[in-house]
Amino acid sequence: MSEKNRDGKRTARERLAVEREKQKASDRRRRTLIVGAGVVCVLGLAAVIGVVAASAGKDKNSASGGPVVAPSGAQGKDSLAIPVGKEGAKSTLTVWEDFRCPACKGFETTYRPTVSELVAAGQLQVQYHLVTLIDGNLRGTGSRVAANAAACAQDAGKFPAYHDVLYDNQPAETDDAYAKSDKLIELAGKVDGLDTPAFRSCVDDGTHNSWVAKSNDAFRAGGFSGTPTVLLNGKNIYADQSMTPAKLKQLVQQAAAG
Known part of the structure; x- marks a missing residue:
């Protein structure tokens, strides 16, 4: 095999190795972004649920229309x-x-x-x-x-x-x-x-x-x-x-x- 062919194959392998490393890095970044987005979505959903629940609680309290009635013997x-x-x-x-x-x-x-x-x-x-x-x-x-x-x-x-x-x-x-x-x-x-x-x-x-x-x-x-x-x-x-x-x-x- 000529020196030129060997150099060409080595260069091709090196380019392939570089591309693989780039792909791995890209995959790592994507996974990080997915995990990060998942956390944000969970936290965001929790916040939305909290707001909805708070609003629902207010609606139900007003709908009850009655005073706060403590059970018999309640203290504190x-x-x-x-x-x-x-x-x-x-x-x-x-x-x-x-x-x-x-x-x-x-x-x-x-x-x-x-x-x-x-x-x-x-x-x-x-x-x-x-x-x-x-x-x-x-x-x-x-x-x-x-x-x-x-x-x-x-x-x-x-x-x-x-x-x-x-x-x-x-x-x-x-x-x-x-x-x-x-x-x-x-x-x-x-x-x-x-x-x-x-x-x-x-x-x-x-x-x-x-x-x-x-x-x-x-x-x-x-x-x-x-x-x-x-x-x-x-x-x-x-x-x-x-x-x-x-x-x-x-x-x-x-x-x-x-």
Whole structure:
């Protein structure tokens, strides 16, 4: 093979190698742009959903046309907390929750036995604040309708049992099954004495809808990042990666002994 031919083939290979590197670089840039655009679209969509949800909330509140009706026995600022447990207990667990929220169900599943034990011992009071975060993120009304039904159960003195039933039967996060009053009334049948004409009317009429909306506004104003938000005597324990039911029990019992 002549020197000229060898040089020609080498030059061709070099050009091909250069073109391949250019193509690889182009592919990398395209992937980066696609990923970046995807993030922007997700964030943009979240912003749009937030605006739509906020507008929808305003429309529904104005459509309800009624005053903010707190459930029986509600406590705290603007009567937005539903208390469970002994008043005057040394420790208070503040829980911001959404009945459509899978993480809230996870917290319930893990901590319910310990929390129930401490409440029964008079060492802990739980104050529940109801939120409609998933309605805003995924659209729908199930969070609000379920929260209203739970407030109706509080009127009947059946909140703790109905609260647990709602989590035990929680639909998939994307399934807005709790938007249907019939479903919530059906679940009331699992709580002795709850399925009454008064409860049904409260659920169907959305008696506490404006109260639920006000509770959700308080959640947003509090600057919390998500549900559940769980505070023990004001300290966020859900964000504590070392927290366990055993550690929670120890902290509450120490406070009770002190």
